[in-house]
Amino acid sequence: MTPAARQIQRTYLSLVLLNTLAASLIWGINTIFLLDAGLSNLEAFAANAFFTAGMVLFEVPTGVVADLKGRRLSFLLGTLTLAFATLAYLLLWQVGAPFWGWAVVSVFLGLGFTFFSGATEAWLVDALTHTGFTGRMETVFAKGQIVTGIGMLVGTIGGGILAQVTNLGVPYIVRCVALGLAFILAFLLMRDLGFTPERGKRPLAQIKQILSSSIRLGLRNPPVRWVMLTAPFIAGVSIYGFYALQPYLLELWGNEQAYGIAGLAAGILASAQIAGGVFAPQLRRFFHRRTTILVTATLLGAVALTLMGVFHNFWAVILLVCIWGVVYAAATPVRQAYINGLIPTKQRATVLSFDSLMGSSGGVVIQPALGKSADIWNYSTSYLLSGGIYALALPFAWAARRTASRGAAKQADAISQDENPTKTE
8 A cells, every 4th residue: 555545544534533433523422411401302303303404405405516626625615614513502591592593593503414424435535546556445445334323432432431420512512612623634634536526607507507417427327326226225224223322222221311321222232343444354255246235234124123023032132232233343444345336436425425415305204203102002113114124125135236246346246356346437
C-alpha cells in the first residue's frame, strides 16, 4: 500500500470515529431528554419520525451537492449543520419549547446526517483509487465497521455516564465539540482526490444531469437496483429492532427499572459491529461471490429476528442479538464494496445517498408499524413480524446474485481476486 493510500485510510477512520462518537453520545438518553423537556411519549417519537423524514427528504439533494461541489465541502457542511442543530436542540430543552420547534429542528438534524451518508464513502473510494490502491475494499470498509463499533460503544456508555454525573444537556455539548474536531480534521486533511467538481455550468442543468445519470446507474441498473431494494426491509427493520431491544430486554429480565440492562442492547450491538468488522475480511475463505454473502446474511438475519420473538428467555435473546449484529456488521462492508464497484466516480455520492434514502424510507414506514404491533400484542410478536419483513429482502438479494453472474457486475461480485474492481470513469 502506498503512503498516500495509507494516509487516506487513516483520515477516513478518524472521521468515522469522530462522527460515530458524536452521534452515539445521545443515543442512550435522547428519549429521556425529550421527555424531560416536557414532550409526551407520542411527541417524543414523533420528533424522531421528523428526523427520519428529514433524512428521506434531503438524502439525494445532499448527494447531488457532493457530486457537484465536492465531497469535502459536503462533509464540512454536515458537521456545521449537525452542530448548530444540536445546539438548537439544547436550547429547546432549556426553554421548554413546544412540539413544533422540536419537529423543525429534528428535520435539520436529519439534513446534517445526509451530508455525510454518500459523500464520505464516495470520497474514500475515489481517493484510494487515485492513489493506486489495489487491495480489497472490504478490508477498508471492515476497518471502518470496527471503528464505528468502538465509537458507538464509547459514545453510548460515555453519554449515559455524563448525563448521570452532570445533566442531560452535557452530552449534547460534548457532541458539538466532537463535531468541531471532525470539521477541523476534514478541513486540514480531506482533498477531493480522483474527483473534480463540476464548475462553470448552470446548477439546475447539472442537478438534472446528475439525477438522471444516478437513476440510470442506480434503479435502472439491475445489479445495483436489486441490492438497493433490499434496503427498505433490512434497514427499516433494523432501526426498529435496535430501539425496541431496550424495553424488550427489560421485559424479559423482569425488572423494568433495570436501566443498565437497557444499555446492554447498545453495548452488545456496538461490540457486534467490531466483531463483524474483524470477521468480514475472512469471508473470502468461505465465499467466492459477494452476492452469495448478501443472500446468506439476509437469511440468517431473518431467522435470528424471528427466533428473538419465539424464545422468551433473556439469555437466548441476548445470544440471538449477538448473531444478528455480527452477521449484519460483517455483510455491510461486502455490500459497500459491491455497490461501489458498479458506480462511476461522477455519480458515486448521489447513488450512495439514494441507497441510504431507500433504507431511511423503510424506517419511516416499518418502524411505526412494528411499534403499533408491539402496542396491540407484545414485543415478541413484533419481532416475529420483524423477521418476516426482513425476509422480504431475500428475493431481491437472490435477484442481485443472478444478475451479477454476467457483465461488469461479475467482476464487482467476485471476491477471490486481490485487485480492487472499483470504477473511476
